Amino acid sequence: MEQKATRLLKGIVSDELLNSYTRLLAAGSCPRDEAPDLLGGAGQVEELTESGMAHIQSSGPALPQRLVPVPPDLALQGTLADLTRRLVADQERLLDGQRRIAESHPWTSSAATESADRLVRIITDREEIGTVSRALIRAARHDWMTLDNQSMERPIDELTAVPPPPSLDGHVRCRAIYESNCAGHPVGLRSIEIAVEAGEEARLLPRVGMKMKLADESIAMLPLTPTGMSGALLIRSSVIAGALREYFEMLWERAVPFGAACAESPLNEKEQKVLSLLVEGVSDTVIAKRTGMGLSTVRRHSATIRAKLGHNNHHFAAGVAAVRRGWIK
Template identity: 55%
Template sequence: MLTEMNQRLAQEHERFLAGHRRLAEACPAPVAGGNGSASGLIQVVTEPEEITRLSGVLVNAARHDWLTLENYLGDRPIDETTIVAPPPALRHGVRRRTIYESRCAEHPVAAKNIENAAELGEEARLLASVGMKMKLADGSVAMLPLGPTGMTGAALVRSPVIVAALREYFELLWERATPVGAVQPDSPLTDELRAILELLAQGIEDEGIARRLKISATTVRRRITAIREELGAPSRFAAGAAAVRRGWIK
């Protein structure tokens, strides 16, 4: 069930994540605050306060587009004190789009933050896995974390070539992601696959599904693997949740 397009997108995803890891490894440990490199095309910052300040500067710099990738990875568990409130509505004409990792929508605090952002005009989509955080203003400047949380170090990137590649990466993920709250009734599922998904969503194990549908457990596992690949889901539970979001099952 995994289409050639999905395979290409998955390969692009891995390629960009590998590039991000290489960038993080290649950046030397700078002094606290920030320093420029390559004539200011990449600035490495390590002070949390400065990272927060530059993030705000980046938001205000947007004239046409404000794009973010968010997985809510942090140094502490997600709660009201660790979630950063969505920024106020940007200037007129700026389109805001964010891709969240799917698990964020299943956490009450993170889900509320996503809802608040939507009320302020943000367009949001969900993806099974968001491998890194990112903030991008127009096609001019981007902020990338140098660690999982983004608060131990960040790179402010002004290189036109790199920023353009990051923008393309975001757009690839955007096409692959599912709009928050969207119903997609045109399901590619056969009756058998739909039945497997419905039982999967109920928490029934492979052997139980096999007995109910009178097929082998091997066939069930093969079908579940295909479904997970189609949905980009990292686990059985995530596959069931993604199918419900898309309106494939109730």
């Protein structure tokens, strides 16, 4: 693994940073507070994390944080993405150069020699799946897109709800589509709120059939099982990644924004509060618990709202109609 890292990163990053990275690879991981001693100072730890070659892993507030290296190929891709973000002033020249290369070497000619092993890889090691999943966001240059649902291997609690990574300082647009049930659980709801506060754009759908992580139209991760933790597919094929991008955009158009009620709504304050939860697809019982209203009161408000919207049978359909009328932002 250390030899592969040297082959991929030599000359791309400084020798000092490469030495720190290979030491971390050899160790596998280390407690965060011991990382400066292992790697040669706090500056090396900061540079590794900022360049996307390592990340801080936390399993929850009750457990110590660890510094974990990303796989060498993803470290290279994350480093290149970071370099691209730093070269904003030269971006047009970079893109123009890439277009010229594409014209000189069409995809049709390179596709014949492209290795299938490079385009698609099956991962079955649980630890590697977790590491790759967390590291993928660093490979995004423009867009980061995720699909998420409640398929988990253990009940959601404070330890499983780890805050999401940052939105890359605004250089990358981060969008997520959640299954509406995710917002029906207090911890799940708080996780979405944290992501939105960090700059993520979040929307809800009644059902999200699978989890997905997609960086631009270049690399994607799909689950081979409902949770994705015992088998995952890492895809670098631009054809498949492009199709997944189209799939995400279709779901994005159908999904309902996770947000506050609009001031122009014709509903009173209590009805507006109920509507903002109807749009998440949660039940009357959950709405009653979260608002402190009686169940009968919630049902009366729900019936009034749905009658005005013309959707008498389905809460989520009423939420969609409210969004389209501008009652929900």
